[in-house]
Amino acid sequence: MKEIKRLEPLQAATQFIFKHYPHCQGALLAGSVVRGEATHTSDLDIVIFDENFTSSFRESLIEFGWAIEVFAHSLTSYQAFFKSDCKRARPSLPRMISEGIILVDNGIVQSIKKEAAQLLEKGPEKWPEETIRLKRYFISDALDDLIGSSNTGESLFIANTLAYITHEFVLRTNGHWIGDSKWIVRSLNNYNKSFSKEFVEAFEIFYKTGSKVKVIQLVDKVLAPHGGRLFEGFSLGKE
Incomplete structure (x- = not known):
């Protein structure tokens, strides 16, 4: 041909x-x-x-x-x-x-x-405090799932979810557009190349070695300016 x-x-x-x-x-x-x-x-x-x-x-x-x-x-x-x-x-x-x-x-x-x-x-519409609080809870929940997981397969996909919602949180709370697939890293680079490198390295270490330490440190760093992890006192839909 x-x-x-x-x-x-x-x-x-x-x-x-x-x-x-x-x-x-x-x-x-x-x-x-x-x-x-x-x-x-x-x-x-x-x-x-x-x-x-x-x-x-x-x-x-x-x-x-x-x-x-x-x-x-x-x-x-x-x-x-x-x-x-x-x-x-x-x-x-x-x-x-x-x-x-x-x-x-x-x-x-x-x-x-x-x-x-x-x-x-x-840039995107600013998140209200209620949305930030809701996202903090879901990130905290996913992080706890990752920390407690001893199943390799489950841990991989928990980490995938955690990476996405963490990238979304840090970008939206800083007034930047988010991404999907390859645009997650590109969007993080547009925000802060140093942080993007730290983000990628944390998850790369986890995927290569199974060590969760860098991921935990990264997520806690992202949540810290907004009050850190959230579980106790969270409520959704309560009259």
Whole structure:
């Protein structure tokens, strides 16, 4: 079978737009290739704006030697995604649009990019004290489960949960966006590279050796400014 030549990312994205969406009002190339973080498994993330789309949709294709992810929107549908992304504090679409390289712009993309950048700069909604207290309790509970666990398999997945909710806590209480999967570390780096390194090392030591000491120290450090671990006196839903 003849091998398909892989075009350069910008060239591939541009040809893809001309082939499939020649009449769109706007298009952007985003993702890891734009940030200079691409690996051999990276795909091309392409955001498209077209006034003829009746709804937003996502599509995956392989063309020009690339796996291509299409994020398609009308000229207004993206706003609902901006809103939901901000509510969950994971600004996937605003980040793609803000950092994206413009492929097509019939007078609408620059304003949408500005809107996205303003959302990113503003940061997520501040947690109320009630939410902080609730999150402290769940982190404390997961930490206690990890400390008391003697089952290796259970401990691995308790640690997974603890890593996620701890990263969420430290970022949200400091007014920063959170992440998921690889974006957990990226979001921690955006907040504080030194703390991110400490965070990764603590869980890496646990996964490699089973030692929980660094994880316990890390979680206690994160909780300390907000009153430390919480169990006694916690109540939820009581009339």
